Amino acid sequence: MFDRQAHQQRIAWYREARFGMFIHWGLYAIPARGEWVRSEERMPEEEYDRFFHEFTAQDFDPRAWARLARQAGMKYAVLTAKHHDGFCLFDSQYTDFKSTNTPFGRDAVREFLDAFRAEGLRVGLYYSLLDWKHPDYPHQTDTHHPLRGQTDASDDGRDFGRYLDYMHGQIRELCENYGKIDIFWFDFSYDRMSGDTWHAAEIERMVHALQPQAILDNRLEASGSGFGSLVTENPTSYCGDFVSPEQIIPPEGIQDCAGRDVMWEACVTMNNHWGYCAADRYFKPASMLVRKLVECVSKNGNLLLNVGPDARGRIPEESERILQRIGAWMDKNGESIYGCGRADVPKPDYGRVTQRGSTRYYHIFDAPIGFVPLMKGSARHLRARWLQSGAEVNVKSNWMTENYPEYVFASLGENPVLPDDIDTVIRVETV
Ligand code: GLC
Numbered sequence: 001m002f003d004r005q006a007h008q009q010r011i012a013w014y015r016e017a018r019f020g021m022f023i024h025w026g027l028y029a030i031p032a033r034g035e036w037v038r039s040e041e042r043m044p045e046e047e048y049d050r051f052f053h054e055f056t057a058q059d060f061d062p063r064a065w066a067r068l069a070r071q072a073g074m075k076y077a078v079l080t081a082k083h084h085d086g087f088c089l090f091d092s093q094y095t096d097f098k099s100t101n102t103p104f105g106r107d108a109v110r111e112f113l114d115a116f117r118a119e120g121l122r123v124g125l126y127y128s129l130l131d132w133k134h135p136d137y138p139h140q141t142d143t144h145h146p147l148r149g150q151t152d153a154s155d156d157g158r159d160f161g162r163y164l165d166y167m168h169g170q171i172r173e174l175c176e177n178y179g180k181i182d183i184f185w186f187d188f189s190y191d192r193m194s195g196d197t198w199h200a201a202e203i204e205r206m207v208h209a210l211q212p213q214a215i216l217d218n219r220l221e222a223s224g225s226g227f228g229s230l231v232t233e234n235p236t237s238y239c240g241d242f243v244s245p246e247q248i249i250p251p252e253g254i255q256d257c258a259g260r261d262v263m264w265e266a267c268v269t270m271n272n273h274w275g276y277c278a279a280d281r282y283f284k285p286a287s288m289l290v291r292k293l294v295e296c297v298s299k300n301g302n303l304l305l306n307v308g309p310d311a312r313g314r315i316p317e318e319s320e321r322i323l324q325r326i327g328a329w330m331d332k333n334g335e336s337i338y339g340c341g342r343a344d345v346p347k348p349d350y351g352r353v354t355q356r357g358s359t360r361y362y363h364i365f366d367a368p369i370g371f372v373p374l375m376k377g378s379a380r381h382l383r384a385r386w387l388q389s390g391a392e393v394n395v396k397s398n399w400m401t402e403n404y405p406e407y408v409f410a411s412l413g414e415n416p417v418l419p420d421d422i423d424t425v426i427r428v429e430t431v
Contacts, residue, residue: 002235010215011241011263013122013182016339017075018297019330022126023065023307024080024274025108027051027087029311035083037273038132038146041068045133048085048146055102060313064373067406068315070119072323073330073337078124078185078304079112081174083275084144086133090178094169097133113178124183125174129167129198129220136163143191164199165193171203175210184216185244188223189191195221200238215241217265224248224267231256239392242302249292253299253342265302268292270319276308286325291352293326293337294363294423298352300341329422332388336361336425345375351423358430361387363423367416370400372411374428379408387425395428 028035030051038048053355069077082088090109098366099108104402116123131137132146138160139153147153175183184207189195200220220238222228224246230239231254242263243254254264270289271280284292289305290327296303307319330337336354343360350372351365358418361373374384374395384393394411401409410426418424 001287002230002237002239003182010213013069013293014076014215014242014302015263015341017122018302018337019070019072019074019077019085019293020078020265020302020304020341021065021072021074022274022304023112023309024083024126024276024306025309025313026080026083026089026275027055027084029087029276029309030054032276032278032311034273034277035080035085035308037275038085042146042148044147048280052087052097052102055099055311057099057104057106057108057311057313060104060108060111060309061108062111063118065112065307065309066115066119066121068320068323069116069121069130072327073334074121075338076122076124076182077112078126078183079109081109081125081127082131082170083126084128084130084132084187085132086128087385088170090174091171092170093135094166094173094205109174110178113181114203117179122182124185125178125181126187127171127174128187129189129193131163131167131188132283134163134166136160142193144214165423168199168203168206172206172210173397175207175214181211181214184214186217186240188219189221190223195236195238203235217242217244219244227262231262233257249295250299250301253301261300263302264300265304266292266296266304267304269306269308270322273309274306274308276310276316278310281318283322286322286329289322290326290329290422291363291365294354297337297340297354298342298347298363313415315416329420332420333423333425336363336387336427348373360424360428362428364412364418364426365423367418368412371397371411373404373407374407374426375410376406377408381430382408383429383431384410385427386419387427388419393426416420 031037091100091107136158139147140346218228218240229235242265245266249266254262256262271283273280293303307315309315340354340356343355351363354361379395384395
């Protein structure tokens, strides 16, 4: 049974945080063709295992990752503890296919958690329900396995129950051995591999018995497609605490069957890959990502923005520069993001509006011609200020606006160039 009250309590900090870092890192950083490389290239196990023996990650510095995330204005971070390839970045007693057995020799999960907590961020772990390494996970009959369709990879003799014991055992290890975990980001359900197949109810019970504050995503029963039962009138116990749209921002946010806003988090890559991909230089500009963060918040959602560190453990320079530029904007305007959500006024042509309580934040992407229309109604109790400087913005009308008396206008002055070329924010308080 889904406990709505406990859910609302769990997600309070998360709704306030709005902005997090996703980190996809593992052996796949060595072939450097994304985290699905073994499946996409149908790579045999022994070919992929070569990367295990050369995983040195000599530049791994989770504190540098954490500083970059904090300075970007991110309030939480999620690291892949185990991805679909089955490689564990933590010292699991259930497998030898783990970072502590590579030349790198370290428990990257523990160091990630310590570093990000030290920088004041909340921490989450991504854990793949799929496992292309485990002998009892379906091979030949699976739609994603690297050996799918191969007659020499028959599923005869594979004991899925034994895999579930392994999977549940590792989730227990992550719950018991690494301190307080704020988010468990499971990934992903597909075809018949969903819900009861994973014994998802047991997973949820175990996680919340050991980590009662932890919030879960919806992928014990969904994936990037499908919302799962969180939006229905009878959510399962393992529906999770947020819907996880992937590489898309929902046109109107996400509502449940009763029209109530549901917690959601858009997970987005900076280029087009989650895991490091050397050839993929198509990075989204900081200006675009700031505006997408504003868009998520204006629709009552979060943005989980991904970085894919390389085989040495370094976040790509492009990602660093983008995060530093986002951080410069967040330094001055974070107040219009944190704890904000959907506004009670329509989206304006020139940008978006976020709101917290009775304070609205007008995000002006495109400079207006003449005065800027804020909302319909009376200007009597409104006080407008440039958010970055605190300077007064004149809320007034004149002969140019008198044809539109139902609107409240603000004058942005004579300069047609806005103070911030990404997003100039005006704070409008009701006083
Ligand atoms: C998809 C991909 C996976 C990635 C996840 C991030 O599930 O399969 O590689 O980690 O999206 O949301």
